[in-house]
Amino acid sequence: MRRLDHIGLLALPGLSFLAVIFALPLLLLLLKSFQIDGQFSLEEYRLFFSDEYNMSVLWRTLRVAALTTLLALVIAYPTAIAMSRANGIWLSIFLVAMVLPMSVGVVVKAFAWSIIFRTRGVLNDLLMSLGITEAPIRMLFTETALIIGAANVFLPFMVLPIYAVLRQMDSRLPEAAASLGATPVFRFVNVTLPLSLPGVVAGCAFVFSLAVSMYVIPSLIVGERQQTLSMLTARSFLFLRNEALGATISSILLIIAVSVVLGSSWLANRLGARS
Amino acid sequence: MTGTDRLGLAISWTIAICCVVFLMLPIVVTVAASFTSSSVYTLPPPEWSLRWYRSLDRRSGLWEAVMLSLNLALISTAISLVLGTLAAVAVARGRFQGREAIATFTVSPLMMPGLVVGVALLQFFREIGLRDAYWSLLLGHIVITLPFVMRTLLASMSSFDFSLVDAARTLGLSYPKAILKVLIPNLAPAYLTGGLFAFLASMDNYPISIFLTDARNKTLPIKMLQYLEEQPDPSLAAISSGLILMAVIVLVIGSRTVGLNRMIQG
Numbered sequence: 001m002r003r004l005d006h007i008g009l010l011a012l013p014g015l016s017f018l019a020v021i022f023a024l025p026l027l028l029l030l031l032k033s034f035q036i037d038g039q040f041s042l043e044e045y046r047l048f049f050s051d052e053y054n055m056s057v058l059w060r061t062l063r064v065a066a067l068t069t070l071l072a073l074v075i076a077y078p079t080a081i082a083m084s085r086a087n088g089i090w091l092s093i094f095l096v097a098m099v100l101p102m103s104v105g106v107v108v109k110a111f112a113w114s115i116i117f118r119t120r121g122v123l124n125d126l127l128m129s130l131g132i133t134e135a136p137i138r139m140l141f142t143e144t145a146l147i148i149g150a151a152n153v154f155l156p157f158m159v160l161p162i163y164a165v166l167r168q169m170d171s172r173l174p175e176a177a178a179s180l181g182a183t184p185v186f187r188f189v190n191v192t193l194p195l196s197l198p199g200v201v202a203g204c205a206f207v208f209s210l211a212v213s214m215y216v217i218p219s220l221i222v223g224e225r226q227q228t229l230s231m232l233t234a235r236s237f238l239f240l241r242n243e244a245l246g247a248t249i250s251s252i253l254l255i256i257a258v259s260v261v262l263g264s265s266w267l268a269n270r271l272g273a274r275s
Numbered sequence: 276m277t278g279t280d281r282l283g284l285a286i287s288w289t290i291a292i293c294c295v296v297f298l299m300l301p302i303v304v305t306v307a308a309s310f311t312s313s314s315v316y317t318l319p320p321p322e323w324s325l326r327w328y329r330s331l332d333r334r335s336g337l338w339e340a341v342m343l344s345l346n347l348a349l350i351s352t353a354i355s356l357v358l359g360t361l362a363a364v365a366v367a368r369g370r371f372q373g374r375e376a377i378a379t380f381t382v383s384p385l386m387m388p389g390l391v392v393g394v395a396l397l398q399f400f401r402e403i404g405l406r407d408a409y410w411s412l413l414l415g416h417i418v419i420t421l422p423f424v425m426r427t428l429l430a431s432m433s434s435f436d437f438s439l440v441d442a443a444r445t446l447g448l449s450y451p452k453a454i455l456k457v458l459i460p461n462l463a464p465a466y467l468t469g470g471l472f473a474f475l476a477s478m479d480n481y482p483i484s485i486f487l488t489d490a491r492n493k494t495l496p497i498k499m500l501q502y503l504e505e506q507p508d509p510s511l512a513a514i515s516s517g518l519i520l521m522a523v524i525v526l527v528i529g530s531r532t533v534g535l536n537r538m539i540q541g
Contacts, residue, residue: 011365025399082291105479112301213388
């Protein structure tokens with residue numbers, strides 16, 4: 001028994017590192033947002049939520065994150081189904097298409113989307129040469145461009161958890177349902193879909209929390225004109241030097257991210273318990 | 276298979292193929308744009324040229340930024356592999372309460388908004404009087420890399436047969452030697468994938484680094500966004516293509532040694 005206790009001590013260096021350089025700073029940041037001159041106060045939050053501009057930024061952030069998650073899910077679910085049935089060369093193509101973009105940095109991809117959406121950029125050139133539009137359309141700096149770019153960057157994080165669940169699913173289950181006379185739609189709604197829900201929940205939670213806090217993508221695609229919470233945080237620290245505001249917004253981001261993670265794991269547990 | 280089945284499958288395959296094209300689009304566009312002879316981004320380029328690659332050595336501070344990023348990525352990944360091995364062995368082999376909590380805690384930086392971690396570190400380092408940008412960046416990048424390493428090591432050690440380590444010890448190896456000579460070689464795939472993804476995450480990080488840099492210590496992503504503001508010519512596409520080449524090399528190494536399927540589980 002003693003020997004095993006010693007083994008537990010091996011976790012100490014890593015744990016104390018993360019406790020001091022990760023958990024403690026986050027805790028201090030959170031505490032700071034609830035304090036004014038050393039006193040507990042919700043004043044900073046009241047100020048934040050009573051400001052109309054801040055509220056519009058908060059709503060835009062949540063809306064963009066929700067729509068990004070939705071778009072990613074709509075593309076990812078059928079893709080994961082096809083991937084789970086694929087073999088050989090097709091499976092390799094799908095896997096490369098997931099892993100390569102994941103290995104290429106966000107900075108590179110966000111930059112690529114800013115080239116694509118530019119007024120004299122790739123997409124407008126294509127649309128005009130196909131005769132779909134006559135004059136270039138303004139795409140960069142729009143929310144739609146941001147959602148498309150963000151969904152592109154986060155797509156693998158939606159596909160892979162759903163693919164993992166579908167791949168594990170016993171393929172004989174839908175077949176058994178079919179042999180009992182279930183229609184394809186009935187089989188999908190009552191067999192495949194419920195079994196894949198844990199993957200969907202995990203993917204949605206991951207993409208939503210990434211999208212709520214993304215910073216590089218909106219900076220390159222929409223710029224300063226349409227702020228998100230992250231951009232507002234960075235601005236209040238790097239340019240405005242308003243650290244109280246920055247601490248409050250980052251705490252709000254932190255609270256959203258943590259509640260999404262906790263909420264989704266609770267939901268995944270419940271779904272797991274049911275099936 | 277009924278007609279509806281076929282239709283459903285056809286639809287999902289069509290979307291899947293569009294999805295592959297969509298995912299590869301930014302990569303293809305970047306590489307194509309880097310070989311243009313023109314000074315604006317038009318595709319296909321009017322003429323192919325290496326002009327923007329040649330222009331890279333006129334970019335001031337680029338080389339320093341590349342070296343700093345490589346330095347931070349390599350050192351932080353190496354430190355994370357050491358800290359991660361120790362912590363993962365403790366979780367896999369220890370018989371104490373809260374091992375599950377330790378596992379969750381060590382992976383949790385992955386779920387935190389990077390920007391918030393950056394802000395928190397900025398304030399914390401200022402409060403404890405750490406003013407050196409390089410050390411701030413290095414500590415920050417260990418927080419970035421450690422969870423990637425922990426995720427793969429925890430998963431692979433949970434299925435590793437530790438009686439192999441015990442056998443090595445009965446044969447006279449000390450515990451650290453047994454870990455080095457038996458555990459690590461056996462878990463080489465996990466070390467490779469965890470290490471590679473950690474390295475790439477560090478190379479790419481912007482939201483944490485931006486709060487910890489100073490005028491002299493700028494990492495590559497920070498420098499790239501600065502160039503984009505100052506002079507957004509296709510030389511940026513050339514730098515990006517260099518980073519894409521690095522990702523391709525990493526992917527080839529990974530798929531040759533551990534296989535693509537294991538890489539996505541990591």
